Amino acid sequence: MSVPAAALSIRGLAKRFGSKIAVDGISLEVPAGSFFGIVGPNGAGKTTTLSMATGLLRPDFGTAVVHGVDVWARPLEAKKLMGILPDGIRLFDRLTGEQLVTYAGLLRGMDKAVVSARVGELLTALDLSGDAGTLVVDYSAGMTKKIALASALIHAPKVLVLDEPFESVDPVSAANIRDILERYVASGGTVIVSSHVMDLVQRMCDHVAVVAEGRLLAAGTVAEVRGGVSLEERFVQLVGGKVQTGGLEWLRTS
């Protein structure tokens, strides 16, 4: 049997909330081994698309397939292949950081000794060793992001889906996380990140998709999508809607 080249293949995904069409038929191929960025303005449908693609939100239409496994037809198998950092996560925050990551590993059916060794390594890599015994509810936003990332990595998934992984994370931790992700991709893993930070996506990702108003506007290698200009310029060209920044006279302080 040939191995499918796509780590994630989504076809015609669509979702409506009441009268709001959040995602309007998005199809996308994420090549295995790629570092794939999804960018789009606020409310573009990134989180909704990723939630449907990872089995967290049932699509109205369309399919999502991870390494040949249909996410909604074979959810257990598909979820084993994925590590997910959802946006606005609700964690079991009455656990300590160490307990939370351990729990994530044990829930995945992993061996206790392996979990214990990996938890130590992950906490060190993410600079959380000093706070291993602190309750997650007392973590800062950036620390919470990092402990959730550790929980997504513990079972060494084939595909990592990270919704805004760098939001609230300090620059040193962000560089550490980038390092971890780059090594993961170099070893054959696939990373899918959503981000608003064009510069970061341009530097970090090899592929990018631009979404707006629930539709896919462009997708391909970063070089293809950029077409000779910066990703930020291209994004503004594609998405448009640069608002006039006049007005707000009342906000002037002199």
Ligand SMILES: Nc1ncnc2c1ncn2[C@@H]1O[C@H](COP(=O)(O)OP(=O)(O)OP(=O)(O)O)[C@@H](O)[C@H]1O
């Ligand atoms: N549970 C929900 N109920 C109603 N509307 C929703 C729900 N989730 C998302 N939406 C709407 O769907 C649209 C897409 O939202 P989504 O969160 O997917 O966008 P996003 O691209 O991730 O935005 P951001 O970059 O601001 O996080 C928005 O208009 C949002 O208001």
